[in-house]
Amino acid sequence: MTVQEQTTARCPECAADVPFAEPPRLSELVECGECQVELEVVTVQPVTLAPAPEVEEDWGE
Amino acid sequence: MSEPASVAVLTSRLRVDDKRILEALERRNVAVAHVDTRTAWWPLDGAAPEWRLVLNREIGQIRAGYAARALERLGVIGVNSAAAIETCADKWHTSLALRAAGLPTPRTALAATPEAALSALAAIGYPAVVKPLVGSWGRLVTTVPDPDLARTVLEYVAALPGPQAHIVYVQEYVRKPGRDIRVVVVGGEVLGAVYRYSADWRTNVARGARTERCPLTDRIIELATTAATAVGADLAGVDLVEDETGRLYVLEVNSGVEFAGFEQAYDGSVDVAGRIVDHVLTRLT
Structure with a gap:
């Protein structure tokens, strides 16, 4: 399956299908529409998701 | 064979803005490497990476500064530069740079301890603002209307881990x-x-x-x-x-x-x- 063909990936928290409007990029952040957990794209071929890292003290602009 | 990347975009968390930057580079047919800071390391001495410039979008300010220093050492152009990232990452360093340029800023003081911050706040006047030296998105920035609340806030500041957290940046509250x-x-x-x-x-x-x-x-x-x-x-x-x-x-x-x-x-x-x-x-x- 190519990246272009895969339009959803499974949420690792609640197993819901998370849709993509366009092919996702590595490290991109998405939110699960079901459980609202913030997720990170950890592989793109195939697209797989993992919980996004927690915000660290020095994160920001 | 693909063209060697001339630009690297450094991130550990690809925000929507970062994605737009990658798309803009690709639209201009710039050969780009997307480097994940979480798996990156650089030698003190060694060959430069293939890319000549790094667009540093690392979200962790400390990590962004060190990465910029390491890459500049290897001859890579940093945008922003390590010096700029380090100055902006620290509110006091920023204040020093702004004042050196003659820019108007709210009245500001640096207290070497949370206890000293109470005296600094009295001099600044209430209400005032207590800010961590490092951080963004307004985290832990607190407005203190009077000495009683300031004392409580500073007790929490004193309980924070790490010596840097105990250096207190206080500022006039601008209405x-x-x-x-x-x-x-x-x-x-x-x-x-x-x-x-x-x-x-x-x-x-x-x-x-x-x-x-x-x-x-x-x-x-x-x-x-x-x-x-x-x-x-x-x-x-x-x-x-x-x-x-x-x-x-x-x-x-x-x-x-x-x-x-x-x-x-x-x-x-x-x-x-x-x-x-x-x-x-x-x-x-």
């Missing part, structure tokens, strides 16, 4: 009209400005602030470009605040500027990612 002003500066040019309104007294977009286009004035342009130059930032989000009389002060400069709220206020008529990339390409020539 702003429910908003501040974010100015985006790229390569010394102001792309525009937005008001940031919030029910929270901290008007960060990351805290849900609403943005609205702010008419540019000569004074806003002068303050923003001078502030970006003062910290040495090619790319800067300069935060200004108005007092009750309309006088403007420079609050801080952000070297890893986020611009989704800005673009929203401009209804997409300002292509910040594109302007950033165009500037980056001038640094390669």
Whole structure:
């Protein structure tokens, strides 16, 4: 399956299908529409998701 | 065989802004490497990477600064530079740079301990603001209306881990009209400005602030470009605040500027990612 063909990936928290409007990029952040957990794209071929890292003290602009 | 990348974009968390930057680079047919900081390391001595310039979008300010230092050592051009990232990452260093450039800032003091901060606050006057030296998105920034609450806040500050957390930055509270002003500066040019309104007294977009286009004035342009130059930032989000009389002060400069709220206020008529990339390409020539 190519990246272009895969339009959803499974949420690792609640197993819901998370849709993509366009092919996702590595490290991109998405939110699960079901459980609202913030997720990170950890592989793109195939697209797989993992919980996004927690915000660290020095994160920001 | 693909062309060697001339530009690297450094991130550990690909925000929507970063994605727009990657897309803008690709639209201009720039060979780009997307480098994940979480798996990156660099030798003290060694060959330079294939890319000549790094667009440093690392979200962790400490990590961004060290990465920039390591890459500059290897001969890579940093946008922003390590010096700019380090200056912007520390509120006191930023204040020093702004004042050295003669810019107006709220009255500010640095206290060497939480106990000393009480004296500093008394000199600044109440209400006042207590800020961590490092951090963003308004985290742990606290307004203190009186000495009683200041004492309590400083007890919490004293309980924070790490010696840096015990150096206290205190500032005059500017009675702003429910908003501040974010100015985006790229390569010394102001792309525009937005008001940031919030029910929270901290008007960060990351805290849900609403943005609205702010008419540019000569004074806003002068303050923003001078502030970006003062910290040495090619790319800067300069935060200004108005007092009750309309006088403007420079609050801080952000070297890893986020611009989704800005673009929203401009209804997409300002292509910040594109302007950033165009500037980056001038640094390669």
